[in-house]
Amino acid sequence: MGIIDFRMRPLYGGYLSMAEAGTTDKFLTGLRCQITPSIRECSIELLVKEMDEAGIEKAVIPGRQSSGTFVDNQELCDLAKQWPGRFIPFPLYDPLRPKESLEEVRRILMDGPGGGVTIEPGFGNTLRFDDPGYFPLYRWLEDNGIPLMLTFSGSITPTIDCTLPGRLDLVAQTHPNLKIVVGHAGWPWSKELICMGFFRRNIYLAPDLYSMASVPGSEDYRLAAAGMLQDRFLFGSSYPLVPLGEAVDNVRAWKLDPACEQRVLHDTAAELLSWKF
Template sequence: MIVDMRLRPPLPSLLDTPLFKPGAKSSTSHADYPRAPSADARSPDLLLREMDAAGIELGVVMGRQSSGGLGSVPNTELADWISRYPDRFVAWAGIDVTQPMEQILAEVAESTGRRGFKGVSLEPSIAPGFTGTDDKRLYPLYDDCQQRDIPISITLSAILQASEGRPVEYGTPIQLYRVALDFPKLAIHVAHAAWPWVMEMIGVAFTRPNIWISPDQYLLPPLPGAQLYAQAAVNFFQDRTLFGTAYPFKPLPEMVSAYRSWNWPKLIEQQILSENALRLMRMK
């Protein structure tokens, strides 16, 4: 079994964003990892066939509530999607951190309760008026998720910052140390693994056992820093490293092959490809 922790399907609210612009490329585009045919076709059926070809049984759809050009997906839309494909997708609620906290907590309760979402996804490093993950205005949300055993996902990378014109220093993982220290029972999944601050990300994960590293596309062998993520995964973070494709920017079968090319021991490979994700989402 393979669980993809970063798979954004062709949701209606994403079709007019750069994610699904035909022929779109990112700064990490590489000839060995061409854009998936289903992405340009915007075809759910073709996406499912590509998932089958890659051996990906479960796609995790991370919600996004951003004010910039990356798009914003209503959580009701995520709920509709996973109701169409209940055996192939799960969702994490997107949270707009600029909303009043009372409204945020109500959305978390609704999404992780009646809708059955597996976690909460936020991007404070690109939110207007926020300076990063340790902004004290977020602490009631962190506390609520810790008390209710709800994992959170925070996306961090220099490319994310640049894409939204936000200060690049807000994307470092250093602030997460304080958050993970103040909320030691809160599981924190770091999408993009704060690339290119690879050593900083690894350092924070060494000191805080509630940090989960999800490099997704940044574990591709051609990318600088990928070997460090892979080395840390096999030697120290076998139980806290996760697989993700970053679809639609990366193709599914090639991403699975890229992860397997690190030649991890089979038991560790299976942890990274599926078991860690299932544990994080309380599905195992």
């Protein structure tokens, strides 16, 4: 049974801007990672080859619509269609056009290849997790048992606002049946998010690149995966900011017990996606 990568941004369509703007090089250098052929050549064919080599069966691909990187939701669906069974779109919901956007994500999920929905509060906008623009989406996902993935770390906000963990905690409290996957796991607020996850059973952490050994605070995530959050901890590569093989090797190096490692690399993700697949 292969690995499920819960956070991958293939260098395709709008995500090509990550390479063009130098974002990919910045993170690969900062994390001391290698540039693999798929990253260097922006090749989906080579990416799928590297997925096979790393043992990654499927990958969740989130949407993004900001001033720096605009990824149309249809691009995600097109990629999933080109490579059946390998990529699972999580289209982005736009709270600035709630009715139209909710209809779009509903269509992609119910009639298309979507497995969940992405939101990115504070990324290219001034909204926060508890903004009323998100409430229709939260209610619909909660009613239908569909997971929500949000991008949450200090790097996406206009300022490092320490009230952000509390705002997300309020959403988790008021929507207890909403399955919330926290991409970047709130870094640098690792301990705060682990605390929230321990007490809110609907919060799942996917620290992706911030779990790499070279990142301050990564040890917190290893401990959470081994103990307090072992049933709600997800593997994500954050490709192309981390090569797939190095991301998998990083988790293997944690020396989790086999059952726990299986949950992190596959089982918990499969449970979140079981409403559809």
